[in-house]
Amino acid sequence: MELLIDKISSEIGTILIVSNGKKLCALDFADYEPRMLKLLQKRYGQFSFQNVKNPQGFSDQVAAYFKGDRTSCKNLPVDTGGTxxxxxxxxxxxxxxxxxxxxxxxxxxxxxxxxxxxxxxxxxxxxxxxxxxxxxxxxxxxxxxxxxxxxxxxxxxxxxxxxxxxxx
The missing domain is CATH 1.10.10.10 (Winged helix-like DNA-binding domain superfamily/Winged helix DNA-binding domain)
Structure with missing residues (x-):
């Protein structure tokens, strides 16, 4: 499985944005990357990352949140996995x-x-x-x-x- 990953800067640190090509499947902070990797591995087993700028426009929408846009993240398609x-x-x-x-x-x-x-x-x-x-x-x-x-x-x-x- 190949997942798309981008990194954006924010006022609270670097943010990792992960997409499965259609939906957002992870968003975490770079200093918590091991936690994110553990959750993704539990969910997908073996996977690899492809570095992609702004997958499905998700990075721009998250950046807009930090600029004060109240609705930019409201209806993003998500794939959470989990029970x-x-x-x-x-x-x-x-x-x-x-x-x-x-x-x-x-x-x-x-x-x-x-x-x-x-x-x-x-x-x-x-x-x-x-x-x-x-x-x-x-x-x-x-x-x-x-x-x-x-x-x-x-x-x-x-x-x-x-x-x-x-x-x-």
Whole structure:
């Protein structure tokens, strides 16, 4: 399997954008590349990368997010892999509006599994497509800034970029 990869610079570091030729299948930070590779290997087995500038226009759309475009990443076609439960959680992330946050419990309720907030948190931590599937908008109880696979400073930056006001 050959996957297309591009790297773009952002205010929070180099971003890796991976496409299967049709859909976005990974978006992560360069300093978390080993995590991304592990997730992709689990999903695809053997694969190789072909360096491609702006595959399917995804890089431009992610760059537009960093310029403040609220809708540039909203409807990107994604191929997440994962279990049916993980897919349900990840796709529900797309329903969290720009500039807002919800708790893990609220996200669990949103997918009609109100007691599964811990499982939702675990699925969130394995989100293969950061920013586009905005797991950074999920926070802990009492508006606590908790867990983010890209690091809490990046999560804080993303929430500030989106002008979120309901977290410490």
């Amino acid at each position: 049916p439960f993980q897919q349900q959680v990840w796709l529900a992330l797309q329903t969290i509006p720009w500039g807002t946050t919800i708790s893990y419990g609220e996200l669990a309720a949103k997918i009609n599994k109100p007691t599964a907030y811990r499982a939702v948190g675990l699925a969130n931590s394995l989100n293969p497509i950061a920013i586009v599937l905005p797991c950074h908008r999920v926070i802990g109880v009492n508006n606590q800034l908790t867990g983010y696979a890209g690091g809490l400073e990046r999560k804080r930056w993303l929430l500030n970029h989106e002008k979120v006001v309901n977290y410490p």
